[in-house]
Amino acid sequence: MRWRITDAKDYLQAKDYIDTAVIPLINIRVNNHFKMAAEKGEFTQLISEELERQLKGRVYLLPPYTYVDRNEITVQGLKDLREELITEFPHVVLLTSDESWSAEEALGKMIVTPSVPLEHLNDSLKRKILDERTAEILNVLLQLWSTS
Secondary structure, X not given: OEOOHHHHHHHHHHXXXXXXXXXXXXXXXXXXXXXXXXXXXXXXXXXXXXXXXXXXXXXXXXXXXXXXXXXXXXXXXXXXXXXXXXXXXXXXXXXXXXXXXXXXXXXXXXXXXXXXXXOOOOHHHHHHHHHHHHHHHHHHHHHHHHOO
């Protein structure tokens, strides 16, 4: 399910089964970091969408949380968002390709998945990489669900 009215209606009818909110974290950078930020953002989006597709009915994909710098304001904004969501979703998972979040533990479950430059790969290789990375994240989610 995604952040749209039709899915919101469906969620309200089936919310006992949808226990995980997934929030993609996307860094917006320009100048020297423009291409790398776009690559990581695109990869995070693709992985998030694939995760939602495979786990439809169990996860709710929220809009990306975009930020310029990982700083106190960004972290506080994510804490506030998590506090808002935790009232509806027992599990709030942040997903990103930005390695700077690797050590952040105050925000709950953070999955950092390194991006792969997809621009020059053929479609079948892209699909294979996305499937492999999604499978790794599914294992993390299964462990999270089994411990709660």
